[in-house]
Amino acid sequence: MAVRFLLPKIGQALFVVWASYTVAFLLIHALPGDPILAALAVRGGDATSTDPEVLAELRARYGLDGPAWQQYLTGFFGIFRGDLGVSIATGIPVSETILRVAGPTAALAVFALVVGFLIALVFTVWAYIARPGWMRNLVLQIPPLGIAIPAFLTGLVLITVFSFGLGWFPASGATGFSSVVLPGITLALPTAAVFFQVFSAAVFDAGASPFVFTANAKGLSQTTVVFRHVLRNAMLPAITIIGLQIGYLAGGTAVVETVFSRDGIGRLMVDAVLARDINVLLGIVVVVATVYAVVTLIVDALYGVIDPRTRTRLIGSKGGRR
Numbered sequence: 342m343a344v345r346f347l348l349p350k351i352g353q354a355l356f357v358v359w360a361s362y363t364v365a366f367l368l369i370h371a372l373p374g375d376p377i378l379a380a381l382a383v384r385g386g387d388a389t390s391t392d393p394e395v396l397a398e399l400r401a402r403y404g405l406d407g408p409a410w411q412q413y414l415t416g417f418f419g420i421f422r423g424d425l426g427v428s429i430a431t432g433i434p435v436s437e438t439i440l441r442v443a444g445p446t447a448a449l450a451v452f453a454l455v456v457g458f459l460i461a462l463v464f465t466v467w468a469y470i471a472r473p474g475w476m477r478n479l480v481l482q483i484p485p486l487g488i489a490i491p492a493f494l495t496g497l498v499l500i501t502v503f504s505f506g507l508g509w510f511p512a513s514g515a516t517g518f519s520s521v522v523l524p525g526i527t528l529a530l531p532t533a534a535v536f537f538q539v540f541s542a543a544v545f546d547a548g549a550s551p552f553v554f555t556a557n558a559k560g561l562s563q564t565t566v567v568f569r570h571v572l573r574n575a576m577l578p579a580i581t582i583i584g585l586q587i588g589y590l591a592g593g594t595a596v597v598e599t600v601f602s603r604d605g606i607g608r609l610m611v612d613a614v615l616a617r618d619i620n621v622l623l624g625i626v627v628v629v630a631t632v633y634a635v636v637t638l639i640v641d642a643l644y645g646v647i648d649p650r651t652r653t654r655l656i657g658s659k660g661g662r663r
Contacts, residue, residue: 350641354634361630362420362623366413369619376405376619377429403429403620416623425624430616435624439606443628446605449597450590452525454583457532460484464533465541481541487534496527496600513602524601528594532586543578581640587633 369376377399400406404415404426416426425435461484468480503523504512510523594607606625613621 347638347642350638354638357634357637358420358627358630359417361626362417363413365623365626366416369622370409370412376617377403402432403427420627425627426620428618428621430613430618430621435620438609438621439624439628442604442606442609445603446594446598446607448521449525449528449594449603449605450587452521453528453532453590454586456525456529457586458536460529460533461536461540464537465544468541469544484534484537487530487532490530492527492531492596493600495530496524496597499523499527500601520601520603524597524603527597527600528590532590535582535586539578539582583636583640587636 397406404412407415419425423436425439427433428435428438431438464480464484500512500523503509511520512523514520594605595610596607597603598605598608599611606628609621610625612618613625
């Protein structure tokens with residue numbers, strides 16, 4: 342039964358990677374002009390006087406010498422070999438280029454996810470137990486500000502106060518834990534806002550359930566009711582959106598890593614756009630889509646552990662066929 346449950350999920354994960362690569366490939370190759378000439382022009386070369394034989398050699402080196410369908414198939418099947426092509430700007434394999442900056446971005450994303458989840462948890466519990474009603478309504482209005490305020494503005498304020506003003510954290514770079522704090526908080530605020538929207542709705546829905554009424558009737562303390570009954574039953578919706586948050590963080594790092602002059606996949610993507618390095622762009626799309634698909638697949642696979650109701654349905658279905 343577990344295999345039958347996971348096979349469609351694996352198929353969905355593969356479809357996400359294929360669709361992301363296909364859409365990105367079509368959009369990039371729909372742009373006017375020759376990518377090699379464009380990259381040379383960005384680098385300051387005289388593209389109009391480039392020798393045709395040199396251009397042909399460059400196209401062959403970077404996998405851009407065949408028709409579009411051949412480039413598409415070669416690039417797509419190269420994904421399964423870990424071959425994402427060669428960077429037009431640097432001549433270094435794209436996989437090595439992305440791997441070099443994946444660590445700082447992963448550290449930033451994990452920090453933002455953990456901090457964002459904790460912020461959402463604190464505000465959700467605060468809103469649930471807040472009395473009187475106007476206090477609860479006030480608390481409910483605070484977390485959405487994380488989405489309303491642009492990330493670059495938050496980053497600039499944090500740099501001004503905690504780097505230039507207090508000198509507690511570095512304003513740029515990706516060395517040591519201290520360099521993760523400010524950009525991580527910048528990303529964590531909108532992440533917390535999304536978690537809060539889903540988490541708070543689930544908590545208030547669980548709080549109105551009969552089992553919570555029964556727990557209160559038994560005279561259990563509010564702490565026990567909140568953490569053992571309400572939060573436990575409301576945790577699943579918040580966990581299931583982690584995959585969506587991974588997709589957001591991949592895009593959000595482009596702004597944050599640029600503001601904080603921090604090496605990472607987001608900043609690499611910005612540099613690739615400016616340099617018209619289409620191979621790096623496609624490689625980043627594939628990597629981000631793969632991470633998103635794998636995280637979503639893991640969360641789906643853990644449904645039986647996270648949600649007892651899913652485990653019961655699986656066992657019941659298995660027993661019903663006997």
